[in-house]
Amino acid sequence: xxxxxxxFVMVALSFALYIGVALWSRARSTGEFYVAAARVRPxxxxxxxxxxxxxxxxFISMAGLIAFMGRDGSVFLMGWTGGYVLLAxxxxxxxxxxxxxTVPDFVGDRYYSRTARVVAVVCAIxxxxxxxxxxxxxxxxxxxxxxxxxxxxxxxxxxGIVFFYAVLGGMKGITYTQVAQYCVLIFAYLxxxxxxxxxxTGIPVPQIGFGSTLADGSGTFLLDRLDGLTTELGFGAxxxxxxxxxxxxxxxxxxxxxxxxLPHVIVRFYTVRKVKQARSSAGWALLFIxxxxxxxxxxxxxxxxxxxxxxxxxxxxxxxxxxxxxxATGLITFDDKNGDGRIQYTGPAASTPNELTIxxxxxxxxxxxxxxxxxxxxxxxxxxxxxxxxxxxxxxLLVISTSVAHDLLKKTLAPSxxxxxxxxxxxxxxxxxxxxxxxxxxxxxxxxxxVVALAFGLAAASFFPAIILGIFSKRxxxxxxxxxxxxxxxxxxxxxxxxxxxxxELNTAxxxxxxxxxxxxxxxxxxxNVAIAVGIAALTPPPPALVQALxxxxxxxxxxxxxxxxxx
Amino acid sequence: MPEPRSISAYWKRNLTYVAVLLAIWFAVSFGxxxxxxxxxxxxxxxxxxxxxxxxxxxxxYVFVMLIFVYVRLMNRLxxxxxxxxxxxxx
Numbered sequence: 001x002x003x004x005x006x007x008f009v010m011v012a013l014s015f016a017l018y019i020g021v022a023l024w025s026r027a028r029s030t031g032e033f034y035v036a037a038a039r040v041r042p043x044x045x046x047x048x049x050x051x052x053x054x055x056x057x058x059f060i061s062m063a064g065l066i067a068f069m070g071r072d073g074s075v076f077l078m079g080w081t082g083g084y085v086l087l088a089x090x091x092x093x094x095x096x097x098x099x100x101x102t103v104p105d106f107v108g109d110r111y112y113s114r115t116a117r118v119v120a121v122v123c124a125i126x127x128x129x130x131x132x133x134x135x136x137x138x139x140x141x142x143x144x145x146x147x148x149x150x151x152x153x154x155x156x157x158x159x160g161i162v163f164f165y166a167v168l169g170g171m172k173g174i175t176y177t178q179v180a181q182y183c184v185l186i187f188a189y190l191x192x193x194x195x196x197x198x199x200x201t202g203i204p205v206p207q208i209g210f211g212s213t214l215a216d217g218s219g220t221f222l223l224d225r226l227d228g229l230t231t232e233l234g235f236g237a238x239x240x241x242x243x244x245x246x247x248x249x250x251x252x253x254x255x256x257x258x259x260x261x262l263p264h265v266i267v268r269f270y271t272v273r274k275v276k277q278a279r280s281s282a283g284w285a286l287l288f289i290x291x292x293x294x295x296x297x298x299x300x301x302x303x304x305x306x307x308x309x310x311x312x313x314x315x316x317x318x319x320x321x322x323x324x325x326x327x328a329t330g331l332i333t334f335d336d337k338n339g340d341g342r343i344q345y346t347g348p349a350a351s352t353p354n355e356l357t358i359x360x361x362x363x364x365x366x367x368x369x370x371x372x373x374x375x376x377x378x379x380x381x382x383x384x385x386x387x388x389x390x391x392x393x394x395x396x397l398l399v400i401s402t403s404v405a406h407d408l409l410k411k412t413l414a415p416s417x418x419x420x421x422x423x424x425x426x427x428x429x430x431x432x433x434x435x436x437x438x439x440x441x442x443x444x445x446x447x448x449x450x451v452v453a454l455a456f457g458l459a460a461a462s463f464f465p466a467i468i469l470g471i472f473s474k475r476x477x478x479x480x481x482x483x484x485x486x487x488x489x490x491x492x493x494x495x496x497x498x499x500x501x502x503x504x505e506l507n508t509a510x511x512x513x514x515x516x517x518x519x520x521x522x523x524x525x526x527x528x529n530v531a532i533a534v535g536i537a538a539l540t541p542p543p544p545a546l547v548q549a550l551x552x553x554x555x556x557x558x559x560x561x562x563x564x565x566x567x568x
Numbered sequence: 569m570p571e572p573r574s575i576s577a578y579w580k581r582n583l584t585y586v587a588v589l590l591a592i593w594f595a596v597s598f599g600x601x602x603x604x605x606x607x608x609x610x611x612x613x614x615x616x617x618x619x620x621x622x623x624x625x626x627x628x629y630v631f632v633m634l635i636f637v638y639v640r641l642m643n644r645l646x647x648x649x650x651x652x653x654x655x656x657x658x
Contacts, residue, residue: 066624071605071620071623071624073624074601074623074624077623077624077627077628078597078601078623078627078628081627081628081631082593082597082627082631084631084635085589085590085593085631085634085635088635088638088639089586089589089590089634089635089638090586093642207625210615211613211614211615211616211621212614212615213615221614221615222615223615223616223617223620224615239609239617239620241605245602245603248602249598249602249603252597252598252602253598274653275653276639276642276643276646276652276653279635279638279639279642280636280639282635283632283635283636283639286631286632286635287632290628290629290631290632293628294625294628294629297624297625552575555575555579555582556575556578556651557646557651557652557653558646558650558651558652558653559653
């Protein structure tokens with residue numbers, strides 16, 4: 001069987017599994033739809049959270065980014081894992097004790113204000129849509145490369161699947177489907193990594209393999225060889241950093257805090273039964289995430305080494321099949337500038353001009369082919385990429401539908417609607433969200449990457465400080481929280497829009513404020529939020545006694561409600 | 569519900585745990601992986617330079633351990649101050 005046939009088999013098998021799980025776990029009440037009736041066990045919840053969190057970006061793009069960024073790629077590794085420590089220590093247990101369904105619920109009740117709730121709803125919907133569009137695009141790329149269908153058809157198939165289990169199953173269906181998707185995606189990520197580690201270093205554990213000597217008998221460490229290759233070709237040493245230290249600090253902080261402030265991650269901690277379990281499920285989630293995140297830098301180093309040794313100075317007529325296949329998608333381009341028929345692949349410091357352009361997103365997908373692994377591994381990786389994209393898309397769609405049906409309608413516009421109608425509206429909203437997301441997947445706005453930076457920055461500069469201050473400071477009131485959120489969002493959005501959309505030509509370290517890139521500015525936005533919130537709160541009256549009692553209440557675990565069992 | 573003094577002692581102890589664990593969190597990531605990466609890179613751990621290893625591997629291992637340590641500490645503290653959740657076996 002060839003690659004296309006194996007991909008078809010792997011994808012079909014995994015999809016059959018998800019649909020079976022979805023049918024088995026249909027939601028019957030709003031409680032089940034929004035938070036799986038708060039009955040999910042911590043290990044299961046941790047696994048579902050891990051699948052929810054690890055998107056097409058983590059699975060498909062991250063190792064590729066690191067492969068080209070070298071040490072600077074660690075901003076993603078630390079940034080997208082360190083946030084879970086903040087979640088477990090500062091957010092999850094208290095939000096679980098608070099109960100309710102959503103982040104806007106907390107913001108609205110803690111700050112006794114409808115305005116605060118609506119601001120939170122708008123942020124939640126914006127952040128979630130940004131993400132969903134990116135996931136659908138990832139689905140399209142995988143389908144078009146491996147199944148030979150157009151990106152449009154691929155996105156429509158993906159939409160159909162997500163619609164099926166998100167709309168039918170709600171949080172309950174999503175949770176159990178995500179467990180299946182985690183298993184598929186981690187297996188698909190580890191198998192090729194282990195094979196490649198064995199081929200290159202003779203050690204089956206990639207995390208150890210990339211710090212070991214090469215298996216070619218030279219006795220050279222892999223990373224030393226890689227440093228040598230990249231330096232020789234003018235890219236600079238792989239293990240050296242190129243970004244400014246302050247910028248690396250800011251980006252890492254913004255990603256960590258942004259992670260802890262993302263609504264689709266936070267809502268997962270409402271789905272367990274106890275406060276104790278909210279803490280431990282954050283631990284399990286990070287453990288499952290760490291399995292992929294500690295493998296990714298190894299995959300990155302292997303991929304870069306293999307790529308450089310395979311293509312560098314190779315006659316164009318002799319390139320392997322994977323090169324030609326990806327060239328057909330336009331994600332690899334070769335331009336024989338000096339007309340010698342060989343591929344010169346060089347960095348900015350080299351004297352020979354570079355002739356090869358490689359899209360970073362293809363590294364993980366192409367890696368098994370570059371290492372000449374069997375066709376079934378390639379098919380498995382495609383199924384894993386789809387699992388990552390679909391699980392995240394489903395979690396985000398649920399946040400969108402909950403925001404519309406619960407936060408906007410039930411809690412703000414039409415408080416009198418029945419449980420049954422609310423559930424119906426939530427399903428209709430999820431359906432609409434799928435269609436809009438699919439539209440963006442097929443016609444991506446040119447600024448997807450920019451908008452993702454915006455989403456993280458906004459989550460970091462808005463939700464995170466408002467929630468933390470709401471838990472850890474009894475004195476924090478509505479005036480402080482709202483002005484802090486508005487100032488944080490305003491500053492962050494203005495900085496990103498200025499450099500990313502209005503003046504992209506100025507978007508270089510020389511023009512940045514203190515050398516902090518738009519990707520890292522959310523960290524500064526967060527500090528501004530906290531400073532303004534604390535200052536304003538000190539000058540205005542403290543919150544009502546009832547709210548102060550609520551804060552006391554959420555600080556102790558005992559008495560957490562059993563969830564929200566209302567049958568439709 | 570236990571009396572207020574016990575609750576405030578509980579909360580203070582919780583804040584101490586959080587402060588200590590977050591200090592470690594900061595030290596392994598922002599400290600070892602970013603601020604002092606060049607100094608640590610002079611030390612080698614097999615094929616890894618130590619700073620590079622913290623930035624791409626070590627910090628993540630420590631993060632996982634920190635959460636499980638916190639879970640254990642808090643479970644014990646909850647019981648000591650009698651604010652833990654009843655086992656209802658459901």
